[in-house]
Amino acid sequence: MxxxxxxxxxxxxxxxxxxxxxxxxxxxxxxxxxxxxxxxxxxxxxxxxxxxxxxxxxxxxxxxxxxxxxxxxxxxxxxxxxxxxxxxxxxxxxxxxxxxxxxxxxxxxxxxxxxxxxxxxxxxxxxxxxxxxxxxxxxxxxxxxxxxxxxxxxxxxxxxxxxxxxxxxxxxxxIVTYPDWINNFIDIIKKLCRDTDISPRVIGLLLLAGDKSIEGYLAQKFGPELVEELKDLAADYRKEDTETFRALIVNLYNKKAEQIVKEIQEVEPPRRNPYLMTFGDWCTRLHTGIPIAIAVLVLVYLFVGSFGATFLVDKINGVI
Ligand SMILES: Nc1nc2c(ncn2[C@@H]2O[C@H](COP(=O)(O)OP(=O)(O)OP(=O)(O)O)[C@@H](O)[C@H]2O)c(=O)[nH]1
Ligand SMILES: [Mg+2]
The missing domain is CATH 3.40.50.300 (P-loop containing nucleotide triphosphate hydrolases)
Incomplete structure (x- = not known):
C-alpha cells in the first residue's frame, strides 16, 4: 500500500x-x-x-x-x-x-x-x-x-x-472467513496488483462483485488489459452472476455481525414495579376496570363532599 x-x-x-x-x-x-x-x-x-x-x-x-x-x-x-x-x-x-x-x-x-x-x-x-x-x-x-x-x-x-x-x-x-475459492482469487490479486491504495482483499471482493469503480481504478493504475483479464478470471471463480455473489457475501457479514452481537450485547427489559404493572393490567380489563373506576369516583365524592365541603368549610367558617 x-x-x-x-x-x-x-x-x-x-x-x-x-x-x-x-x-x-x-x-x-x-x-x-x-x-x-x-x-x-x-x-x-x-x-x-x-x-x-x-x-x-x-x-x-x-x-x-x-x-x-x-x-x-x-x-x-x-x-x-x-x-x-x-x-x-x-x-x-x-x-x-x-x-x-x-x-x-x-x-x-x-x-x-x-x-x-x-x-x-x-x-x-x-x-x-x-x-x-x-x-x-x-x-x-x-x-x-x-x-x-x-x-x-x-x-x-x-x-x-x-x-x-x-x-x-x-x-x-x-475476522470474516471466506470460502476457499474467494481466498484463492484474493491471492491472485495480491500477486498481480501491487502498491495499490486500498487492500488487495477488498479489490478482490469488489472485482468479484462486478464493481465498476474498482475496475476503473485498476485500469488507470495497471492498464485496461489487466482489468479485462481480471474480470474474466473473476467470472470463472464466481461461476454465478454478480448479484448472487453480492447476496452471498453480504450474508457472510450479517452472520458474523450477528455472532458478535451475541457476544457483546445484553438486553435487559427496563425494570418496572410488578405491583404497578398488575394494577395497570386490571385497569385496562373490563370486569376489573369498571369496579376500579367506580371506586375512584366514590373516593373523589367522599374527598370533595365530606372532607372538602363539610370539614374544610366548617373549619374555614370557624376561623372567620
Ligand atoms: N437520540 C439521539 N438522536 C440522535 C443521535 N444522533 C443523531 N440523532 C438524530 O438522528 C437523526 C439522524 O441524524 P443524522 O446526523 O442526520 O444521521 P446521518 O447518519 O447523517 O443520516 P444519513 O446521512 O441520512 O445517513 C437526527 O434527527 C438526529 O438528531 C443520538 O445520539 N441520540
Ligand atoms: Mg448525513
Missing part, C-alpha cells in the same frame, strides 16, 4: 443511514464546511477541517453495504479510492447505531477489509439505554482490534474523546 500522506490527511465518516454521521460531523469539524460534488455523481459530500488534527473530514451518505450499486452508497465507498478533488483517506470514523448493532457491525466488518485505520463510534447510546441495551465496548474492541468510542451526537456527548482517539486509529482485524 502507498504510504499515508502525513500533511492534512482525509478522514471519512461512514456508516449506515440515520446513525448520526452528520450530527457528529458538525461537532467535529470547524464552522467553514463546504459541499463538494462527488465526481461522476450528483451526490454532494460535506467537507470540513479538524484543526487539532490538521485533517479534512468528509461526511458521507448512509451505506447499507460496500457492494451496493446505488449512487449514494457508491460515494461512501469510492471516497476511499484516490479522488482528485479529495484528500486521500487516511482513516475512517465508522459511526454505529447502539440500537442496531448487527447492521452497524456488518458494515464495520466490510470497511475493515480496506486495511485503513479505523475508529468505531457507537452513537445513540441514549436511545439504546432506554431500550435496556447494554454493550460491552471493551470486548468489542478486542474482537475488532480497533478503539471503540460512544456518543450522543445531538448533545455533543463523547466528541472530545472521539477527537483524541482519532489521533491514532488502528487497523481492524480481518
Amino acid at each position: 502507498d504510504s499515508v500522506p502525513s500533511q492534512n490527511p482525509g478522514i471519512a465518516i461512514v456508516g449506515n443511514m440515520n446513525v448520526g454521521k452528520s450530527s457528529l460531523f458538525s461537532w467535529l469539524s470547524n464552522k467553514d464546511t463546504v459541499s463538494m460534488n462527488f465526481p461522476g455523481t450528483t451526490v454532494s459530500v460535506a467537507a470540513g477541517q479538524i484543526k487539532s488534527l490538521n485533517a479534512t473530514l468528509y461526511d458521507t451518505p448512509g451505506i447499507y453495504s460496500i457492494f451496493s450499486a446505488n449512487e449514494d452508497e457508491k460515494v461512501s465507498r469510492d471516497i476511499l479510492l484516490p479522488q482528485k478533488a479529495f484528500k486521500q483517506i487516511a482513516s475512517i470514523l465508522l459511526v454505529a447505531d447502539a440500537k442496531n448493532m448487527k447492521r452497524s457491525l456488518a458494515i464495520a466488518l466490510q470497511y475493515a477489509e480496506y486495511n485503513i485505520p479505523m475508529l468505531v463510534d457507537i452513537n445513540m447510546i441514549d436511545e439504546a439505554e432506554a431500550r435496556g441495551i447494554k454493550i460491552n465496548f471493551e470486548k468489542l474492541s478486542g474482537i475488532l482490534g480497533v478503539d471503540i468510542c460512544s456518543s450522543i451526537a445531538p448533545e455533543g456527548i463523547g466528541v472530545r474523546k472521539l477527537l483524541t482517539k482519532l489521533k491514532a486509529p488502528r487497523i481492524a482485524k480481518k
Whole structure:
C-alpha cells in the first residue's frame, strides 16, 4: 500500500443511514464546511477541517453495504479510492447505531477489509439505554482490534474523546472467513496488483462483485488489459452472476455481525414495579376496570363532599 500522506490527511465518516454521521460531523469539524460534488455523481459530500488534527473530514451518505450499486452508497465507498478533488483517506470514523448493532457491525466488518485505520463510534447510546441495551465496548474492541468510542451526537456527548482517539486509529482485524475459492482469487490479486491504495482483499471482493469503480481504478493504475483479464478470471471463480455473489457475501457479514452481537450485547427489559404493572393490567380489563373506576369516583365524592365541603368549610367558617 502507498504510504499515508502525513500533511492534512482525509478522514471519512461512514456508516449506515440515520446513525448520526452528520450530527457528529458538525461537532467535529470547524464552522467553514463546504459541499463538494462527488465526481461522476450528483451526490454532494460535506467537507470540513479538524484543526487539532490538521485533517479534512468528509461526511458521507448512509451505506447499507460496500457492494451496493446505488449512487449514494457508491460515494461512501469510492471516497476511499484516490479522488482528485479529495484528500486521500487516511482513516475512517465508522459511526454505529447502539440500537442496531448487527447492521452497524456488518458494515464495520466490510470497511475493515480496506486495511485503513479505523475508529468505531457507537452513537445513540441514549436511545439504546432506554431500550435496556447494554454493550460491552471493551470486548468489542478486542474482537475488532480497533478503539471503540460512544456518543450522543445531538448533545455533543463523547466528541472530545472521539477527537483524541482519532489521533491514532488502528487497523481492524480481518475476522470474516471466506470460502476457499474467494481466498484463492484474493491471492491472485495480491500477486498481480501491487502498491495499490486500498487492500488487495477488498479489490478482490469488489472485482468479484462486478464493481465498476474498482475496475476503473485498476485500469488507470495497471492498464485496461489487466482489468479485462481480471474480470474474466473473476467470472470463472464466481461461476454465478454478480448479484448472487453480492447476496452471498453480504450474508457472510450479517452472520458474523450477528455472532458478535451475541457476544457483546445484553438486553435487559427496563425494570418496572410488578405491583404497578398488575394494577395497570386490571385497569385496562373490563370486569376489573369498571369496579376500579367506580371506586375512584366514590373516593373523589367522599374527598370533595365530606372532607372538602363539610370539614374544610366548617373549619374555614370557624376561623372567620
Ligand atoms: N437520540 C439521539 N438522536 C440522535 C443521535 N444522533 C443523531 N440523532 C438524530 O438522528 C437523526 C439522524 O441524524 P443524522 O446526523 O442526520 O444521521 P446521518 O447518519 O447523517 O443520516 P444519513 O446521512 O441520512 O445517513 C437526527 O434527527 C438526529 O438528531 C443520538 O445520539 N441520540
Ligand atoms: Mg448525513
